[in-house]
Amino acid sequence: MEGAMTWTVKEQILRDLFRFQKPETRGESLHVRLIELLMVFQILWHAWEWAFYLPMLSDVLSPTGLANYLDLSFFFRPETAFLNAFLISVAGLAGFLRRGKWYYLVVLILFHLQYAARFSQGAIGHGTNLTGMVLLSFVLSDLFFRPGTERRRAALGFMLFFAGLGYVSAGVSKLVGTGLIWPDGGHLYLWMGERSIDKLSQQGTFRFNPLQEFLFEHYWAATLLLLGGLLSELFGFLLWFRRARAFQATLLIGMHLGILWIMNINFGPYMLILLMIGYPWGDWIDRACMGSLNGRFKTGQERSGSSRNSGSSGS
Amino acid sequence: MIHQKTGRILAVVVFLYAALVAGHLGEFWPFSIYPMFSQAGHEWSKSLVMEQEPGSGIPDWQSGTEEILSGSLFALDEVGLNQNDLAEILTKNVVWSPSLLRQVRAFFGDRIDRQAYLIYLAKGSLTEDRQLAIRYTPAVYIGPDTTLVHPEWREP
DSSP states (O other), X not given: OHHHHHHHHHHHHHHHHHOTTSOOOHHHHHHHHHHHHHHHHHHHHHHHHHHHHGGGOOOOOBOOGGGGTSOGGGGGSHHHHHHHHXXXXXXXXXXXXXXXXXXXXXXXXXXXXXXXXXXXXXXXXXXTHHHHHHHHHHHHHHHHSOTTHHXXXXXXXXXXXXXXXXXXXXXXXXXXXXXXXXXXXXXXXXXXXXXXXXXXXXXXXXXXXXXXXXHHHOHHXXXXXXXXXXXXXXXXXXXXXXXXXXXXXXXXXXXXXXXXXXXXXXXXXXXXXXXXXXXXXXXXXXXXXXXXXXXXXXXXXXXXXXXXXXXXXXX | XXXXXXXXXXXXXHHHHHHHHHHTXXXXXXXXXXXXXXXXXXXXXXXXXXEEOTTOOSOOOOOXXXXXXXXXXXXXXXXXXXXXXXXXXXXXXXXXXXXXXXXXXXXTGGGGGTOEEEEEEEEEEEOTTSXXXXXXXXXXXXXXXXXXXXXXXXXX
């Protein structure tokens, strides 16, 4: 009985995440393509941003990722950082233009090196991790699934799974690192103070906004806010379920907006990705463009013919 | 069938994810356990740079609240440096090697030829009545011809 229930939940998650059994609409196809475009844009943006920053550094102080095994100090030479950014751009565009299924894997490796060189000073940036998981989703779908509908279904399913897993991991990390008292409002005061020095040092000026002033005066509100954030992360797995997805995505975007207003940390790439993967944009595009999209372009499913359709939906 | 294949791929990736973050302090881009803000309630350390008046001389290295900050606040945006990178150098290094000091000087570009800067370590904590308290300690003084480290540097 228990085994059957486990199987049912697992099967339900897989069906909700991947929907291989459903025919793909034009809106759904366009939806995944737009996510891919956003991912490529974010990767290129950071690759070049770091290419300009890396020549300021000279020592690897605290290696991360592959920098634990490779001396990446040669990335501090301008020509290396810029060449890597250029190669990432070429491979990223080739991957987006469907020139081959290995290009995104090349981007993943080269971007990892650019990241490891950039964050070799001790502070780890998490601003690109979700973008990286979206990239990994496209790598997996390119390598292991048939082009067209199957690839797009797989990519979207993987990114929803990894996003949910990441948020749950963040919530569990807090419980392991601090315990059930993590949402104590005093902790928020410490972080707000820390961020105020960060901003002061970075920009030369800083003032607490009215919301921050309110939280400093109302301990219960600060505690409630942290509790809400923690629960939003712990329930991140709800992204795996189609019916709860939009609700959970809204909670997480709200959490990131709260972090932006209260802690002055902008998780913009995360919010954009959640906005793109958390809502049924495919259905909305279909409804908005009903009639006008008909006949304009064909989905991969249609291009591949009916035999492929039956192959990919057979499970 | 396709769900079985997908499930196997997910299982392999999750295993790799767990193995890589377990072996690399929770971080192996793009994998992460997202540990930021996981250890709550601890004192924090950051950096703050003050531009020194010409002829202000060598600092007396005394710690204290913000009243002891001398000079005018310098925004790192002016040299395009990320605050976290400077703060990490201050908080993660006990030994100031010549190459590290050269890197810190290089952060300020050619400004260092005509201006002096005092880099403070800022430590924040919470008092018993939940008030924020920040204490500053001069850490490194860099000027056109001078680089000095706090004589009793003990951080971290």
